[in-house]
Amino acid sequence: MMAAALPVSVCIPVKDEALNLPACLAGLGDFDEVVVVDSGSTDGTVQIATAAGATVLQFQWDGRLPKKRNWVLKNHVFKHPWVLFLDADERMNEAFANELRSVLPGTSHAGFWISFTNWFMGAPLHHGDVFHKLALFKAGAGEYERFAEDAWSHLDMEVHEHPVLEGTAGEMKSRLEHQDYRGLKNYLARHNEYSSWEANRFLWLHSADASAWLPLNGRQRFKYRYLDRWWLAWLYWGVSVWIKKGFMDGMNGFRFGMLKRRYFGEIRLKIQEARRTGKSA
Structure with missing residues (x-):
């Protein structure tokens, strides 16, 4: 049946x-x-x-x-x-x-x-x-x-x-x-769009009143509070690759961690550029 x-x-x-x-x-x-x-x-x-x-x-x-x-x-x-x-x-x-x-x-x-x-x-x-x-x-x-x-x-x-x-x-x-x-080419292009979105949302949250933070969960609050800090990309990399044992996936685990570290680094650079130019990321 x-x-x-x-x-x-x-x-x-x-x-x-x-x-x-x-x-x-x-x-x-x-x-x-x-x-x-x-x-x-x-x-x-x-x-x-x-x-x-x-x-x-x-x-x-x-x-x-x-x-x-x-x-x-x-x-x-x-x-x-x-x-x-x-x-x-x-x-x-x-x-x-x-x-x-x-x-x-x-x-x-x-x-x-x-x-x-x-x-x-x-x-x-x-x-x-x-x-x-x-x-x-x-x-x-x-x-x-x-x-x-x-x-x-x-x-x-x-x-x-x-x-x-x-x-x-x-x-x-x-x-x-x-x-x-669709492969790595699409992955990189998509995350370029995502990093701009993340940078803009960070800037918006830090210019909004406290009520804008209320719908965020704990992980989101931490991320959007510190996305402009140099250490966040390295913290994510260390937690993902070592504490959560991404290294056990071999070279692929290291490659994935490297790209995620780069992603957070790109968000930080876009935030810095937007602050200097006054334009959106």
Whole structure:
């Protein structure tokens, strides 16, 4: 007998994800609602999603709030009480689906943090700083952080923002996989955009009143308080590579730690430049 569909709607925000999307969709057989929110893809992404039976919504960003994830939360009525946001380069697995099936019916939480096994340069990283995000929550329990970024944001989707929920958040034990088939070139270009966003958010937070810090969790508060310090990049590198044993992933673990250290260094340089020139990062 086939297991009943999970009480979870999967939402996948995309733009030009034809390389990653097939593998993401292929693992979603336990879910009977998959919503793909597209931003004008030109590479066959929409055709891939439609052929797989997903509901496709088109989102056109006007440079203002809401961004893509909050837009779909406000404009689509999901079939199920839980919404799982996946990126196209993230992969479902049987262990995670089984944990959803056992945990969700009796939980009192409004959301769950999810951890990922990150793939880098074609190999999985089993150690180091584990990537995790609050990507599973009840529909109507909250939305992603909103703040005045119209003047400097070039990202049409919430990336580093976390959902702000009414209720507690638990943590799933099973990991999903994060594997971007577009390779290192795309990784570097994407993180150049992210570092500008992080620098601008740092500057905005340090010019705003205290209420702007309230939605941030402890890790976010620490990061945005000290992003302009020279030692933060080295602290992240030391914790990730040595304390959290990234070195056990061999040379790939060292390479990944090196690029993350560079990323934090680039944020600091962009903050310094913005302060000197008066322009956004």
